[in-house]
Amino acid sequence: MPRPSAPIYLDHNAGAPLRPAVRECMIEALGDTGNASSVHAHGRKARARIEEAREKVARLCGARSRAVTFVSGGTEANMTALSPSWQDQGAPVYLDKLFRSAIEHPSVVTGGRFAVADQIVVPVDREGRIELNALEEAVKDADPSLVSVMAANNETGIVQPLAEVGKMARTYGHFFHVDAVQAAGRMPIDMEAWQADVITLSAHKFGGPQGIGAVVVKSTARVPSPLMVGGGQENWRRGGTENVAAIVGFGVAADLALEEADQTRHLSELKARLENGLKTVCPATVIFGEKADRLPNTSCFAVPGIAAETALIAFDLEGISVSSGSACSSGKVSVSHVLTAMGIEEDLARCALRVGMGWNTTEADIERFLEAWPRIVDRLNPDARHQAA
Known part of the structure; x- marks a missing residue:
């Protein structure tokens, strides 16, 4: 037979x-003891591992390492980014509406922390691309708001015209979020070209571990209010003891994804x-x-x-x-x-x-x-x- x-x-x-190299580095990290917030040698070693991974994830996005905040995955990352409350140059800013495309991931379709009444859905064409004319008509007279458009769709793989959307958001004074969960490792991530204020990532989409993601901001002077509060972890942007092994795996996967980008x-x-x-x-x-x-x-x-x-x-x-x-x-x-x-x-x-x-x-x-x-x-x-x- x-x-x-x-x-x-x-x-x-x-x-x-899970990539073999990711598994190996995670097993090594799991063999160590130490809370990254502790000041003794074990804690400092855990902290060093996190910061090394932070630099690798930042390189994948073309961002500075301090712009990266580790969270539990893509859904938490999107919930964090989809906030009506931000800090801009140290001053609180309240965003009036959420403008999103009709084909976003379910974690964005829920609207994050925006009320249902404050969400505006922008249509897409037959090929699944956001209707730029409809977006402009929606945002041109709106008070400062958040525009959320995914880099590439999780079901169809269709890539959105992010540079045009980012330029439009900037022209009319809005903040811009890009869900780049499906993009990482499959297409270049260019926050500058997209004019994105914040992007969101999840490690397990490109060979990293499940249960770890990131919120990456263009500038640490413009950040959404924390979703998880508590201790001062992640520069006060996400409370809770860091998952060191998962973060280490995320970093290695990001390095490999960047190497394979071409x-x-x-x-x-x-x-x-x-x-x-x-x-x-x-x-x-x-x-x-x-x-x-x-x-x-x-x-x-x-x-x-x-x-x-x-x-x-x-x-x-x-x-x-x-x-x-x-x-x-x-x-x-x-x-x-x-x-x-x-x-x-x-x-x-x-x-x-x-x-x-x-x-x-x-x-x-x-x-x-x-x-x-x-x-x-x-x-x-x-x-x-x-x-x-």
Whole structure:
């Protein structure tokens, strides 16, 4: 009897496998004792580890190390950034509204610390890009507010026109937040070009540990009010004892991601092979955002008549892990708010699958996916093979 093939993981957008170098450094850090707030030798060693990691994360963002505040992950980072209360040059500033795109991550869709009545949703076009004219119309006469637009969408990989959004926010006197959780390690992060006041990150999207993220500000003179208060950790910007091992792992992952920033061509080639193969099997395959600028690792597609829920189970039985949209909905497969905002019909949106590649994805992984897909199609809806594009 043939030996089963090793499982294949193609869900990096939900969370990437831990890099071996990250695991090693974390195990070493876990072997040490010491609270980074203590002044004795053990505490100083823990503090040194944190500050070294802070410098590495700052380099990934082109920021100063003191601009980086470690938090528990992307959701807490977004909750921290989405605050109506800021300090600007030492003076308190209250931001009137939150302007966000219609395709933001669920942690931004909730509005953070803004009241529901103070949130304005800006539409996107059919390719999933924010409507700049609609954004300008919304913000041009508004009191100082916060504009929040993600760098790249977690479901479709579509990259937003951040430089244009940042320029608009600056022109009309608003603060600008970029959720860069999916961008880190997959595209350059340039706070200066984006004119972003604050960006947010999560380590586990690019090979770091789960449970650690960062809020990175352009200037420590302009910062959101703390979400977690208590002790004076993280320069009084986030109370609570630091998770030293996770922070160390975050730093190593950031270093590796920066080193590989110019190696995304490999992922782009794998994505092209995947999408060409999908259309060969089913010419009617729809690639969402196909004409837009997208992350090199992400493909979100659908075949009419093949429901995502049953396709996910079929792939799982083949030993292949993919997903349908965001992984932040308690494992439920439902209609994506992202695709709905793009104007995708509900029947087609219910068929959407996402492949997220990453640092350990190989050509053999994509070939095995494409070998399994025709078998799955033939089981679920053989007529899909003959549908016209």
